[in-house]
Amino acid sequence: MSDTAHILKKHHLRQTNCRQQMIAHFSAHSYALAHSELEQALSEFDRVTIYRTLYTFLEKGIVHKVLDDAGATRYALCAHCTEHQHHDEHVHFKCMQCQTVQCIDTISIPNIQLPQGYSYIDSNFLVRGVCRQCNQL
Numbered sequence: 001m002s003d004t005a006h007i008l009k010k011h012h013l014r015q016t017n018c019r020q021q022m023i024a025h026f027s028a029h030s031y032a033l034a035h036s037e038l039e040q041a042l043s044e045f046d047r048v049t050i051y052r053t054l055y056t057f058l059e060k061g062i063v064h065k066v067l068d069d070a071g072a073t074r075y076a077l078c079a080h081c082t083e084h085q086h087h088d089e090h091v092h093f094k095c096m097q098c099q100t101v102q103c104i105d106t107i108s109i110p111n112i113q114l115p116q117g118y119s120y121i122d123s124n125f126l127v128r129g130v131c132r133q134c135n136q137l
């Protein structure tokens with residue numbers, strides 16, 4: 001079984017062409033992908049199918065949202081999330097040269113203690129700089 005098929009099986013999802021291709025596309029990139037990039041890469045599918053697939057992946061814990069400093073939303077594969085239980089408290093890194101945003105799984109965000117009366121939903125920790133690839137050019 002391919003990695004792609006394995007991810008779908010682990011999350012109890014049917015193997016559809018669009019789902020398989022979307023996961024393969026995420027796996028092939030080390031950085032987070034915008035909705036428009038997915039639409040371009042999966043142009044054989046209509047927009048609604050792509051939107052639904054992405055939404056299912058968010059729900060099931062296969063991908064998580066990555067926000068950048070411009071407020072744009074991108075998506076990246078989760079490492080070990082399950083349905084309704086995302087654990088993506090890691091740092092995101094935005095390269096100011098190639099403009100990509102990557103997950104840095106090795107740095108986790110500490111538990112955030114909010115003042116009384118505030119409730120927590122999620123957090124977004126973005127580090128900006130120059131990525132390894134751009135530094136080597």
Ligand SMILES: [Zn+2]
Pocket residue numbers: 061062063064078079081085086087088
């Ligand atoms: Zn997740």
Ligand SMILES: [Zn+2]
Pocket residue numbers: 095096097098099100130131132133134
């Ligand atoms: Zn870069």
Ligand SMILES: [Zn+2]
Pocket residue numbers: 064066076088090091092102103104
């Ligand atoms: Zn991430």
